[in-house]
Amino acid sequence: MNTRLEDRTTAAANGTDASGTDTTGAAASGTDANGTGTAAAGTGGTEAVIGSARERIDSLDERIIALMQERMSVSESIQRARMASGGRRVALSREMEIISRYSEALGRPGTTVAMTLLELCRGQV
Ligand SMILES: O=C(O)C(=O)C[C@]1(C(=O)O)C=C[C@@H](O)C=C1
Known part of the structure; x- marks a missing residue:
């Protein structure tokens, strides 16, 4: 995590934004649109490495989003059952476990991730 923050900081220093997009002009800063050093891109296949790793990330993000949507649906069924029998929407001790x-x-x-997930699943309290 810290490494990624450093990456972003370095990218910013090199004239690229957090997505690696050039913010100053690729030729001037020596980076391409991926934030890849142009010298390394031709020699080490850096572009290909980044491209295929980004495909994996896109695929992982799709699965994460689908899992979050599945979690929201399961959570809703619990909340509905609890409220239908006179209980509250929120179960604080369970949220602490999560x-x-x-x-x-x-x-x-x-x-923060857990609190955001819980907010997605039960709404803001
Ligand atoms: O486990 C429960 O009792 C739920 O209602 C599910 C859930 C959750 O999304 O994890 C949602 C709301 C509660 O406050 C606690 C947990």
């Missing part, structure tokens, strides 16, 4: 799981796996940003 937040702990994500923060143990991903560190502090995991807490």
Whole structure:
């Protein structure tokens, strides 16, 4: 995670934005539209490495989004069942378990991920 932040910082310093898009003119900064050094692009297949890794990321993102949508649907069924029997939409102790799981796996940003997922699944409280 820190590495990626550094990447972004470096990219910005090189005249590229966070997506690697040139912000100053590729020729002047020595980078192409992928943020790839032009010298390395021709020799090491860097363009191909980045291109295929980005395809994998796009595919992973699609699966993550589908899983989030599936989670929202399962969560809704729990909330409906609980509310139909007179309970509340929110189950705070369960949310604490979920937040702990994500923060143990991903560190502090995991807490934010869990809270965002919960907001998607049960709305803002
Ligand atoms: O597990 C539950 O009881 C749910 O209602 C699901 C869920 C969730 O999306 O994980 C959603 C709302 C609750 O506050 C807690 C958890």
